[in-house]
Amino acid sequence: MNIDLKQFANLQKASKDSFFEQKKLLKQVMLGKTVLCSQCQQALTLYTPEQGELTGIRCAKGCTDIALDFA
Numbered sequence: 809m810n811i812d813l814k815q816f817a818n819l820q821k822a823s824k825d826s827f828f829e830q831k832k833l834l835k836q837v838m839l840g841k842t843v844l845c846s847q848c849q850q851a852l853t854l855y856t857p858e859q860g861e862l863t864g865i866r867c868a869k870g871c872t873d874i875a876l877d878f879a
C-alpha cells in the first residue's frame with residue numbers, strides 16, 4: 809500500500825483548520841451571536857444538556873452537526 813504523504817499532510821492540515829474553525833464557531837454561539845451554517849445558511853442552534861441528550865451545535869437541516877461534551 810502506498811501512502812501519498814503530501815495528501816496525508818493536506819488532510820491533517822484540513823482537520824486542524826476545521827478544529828479551529830469549530831472552536832471559533834462555538835465561542836460565537838456561546839456568546840449568543842447568530843452564526844450561520846456554511847452549507848445551508850440557516851442559523852446554528854446550541855443544544856445544551858437541559859434541552860435534551862443530543863448536545864452540540866446544529867443547523868435545522870443537519871449539515872452542521874458538532875457534538876459537544878458537556879460533562
Ligand SMILES: [Zn+2]
Pocket residue numbers: 845846847848849850867868869870871872
Ligand atoms: Zn446547514
